[in-house]
Amino acid sequence: MRNLLLLVIITLSIAACKPSASPQDLYGKWKYIRVRNPNASPPDSVGAVTLQAEKPYIQFTQQDSLIINWDSKVLSHGTFKIDGRNIQYKEILPDGKTREFPFYIEDFTGKQIIFSTKGTDGSEVTAVKE
Secondary structure, eight states, rough: OOHHHHHHHHHHHHHHHHHHHHHHHOOOOEEEEEEEEESSSEEEEEEEHHHHHOOEEEEEOSSSEEEEEEEEEEEEEEEEETTTTTEEEEOOOOOOOOOEEEOOOEEEEEEEEHHHOOOOOOEEOOOOOO
């Protein structure tokens, strides 16, 4: 029992050491290299050919604004702030209203980020900094 408790504590300590991102770490343009929808029924993903042709990216600016671009069109825009290991996104909708939701940072290395949204229409994006 004691060994099991020690193993749990070590595992939780390692999990807690995942690097988090600061706004300064995110500033710039991040090119999508993988997009998948693991909770869709059936699970789905965007093919490499589509990603190469439509050149999606997410851009974080020093004014803490966020722009998601897909196929040379702004898909979404708004503001962001870092909340622990999450990016809290306040999207500005076409009618001027806003909605807020988190992007969960699954992994961050400074040159690559994996972030996700939850739910049945949630997605997981892997992007590299340009």
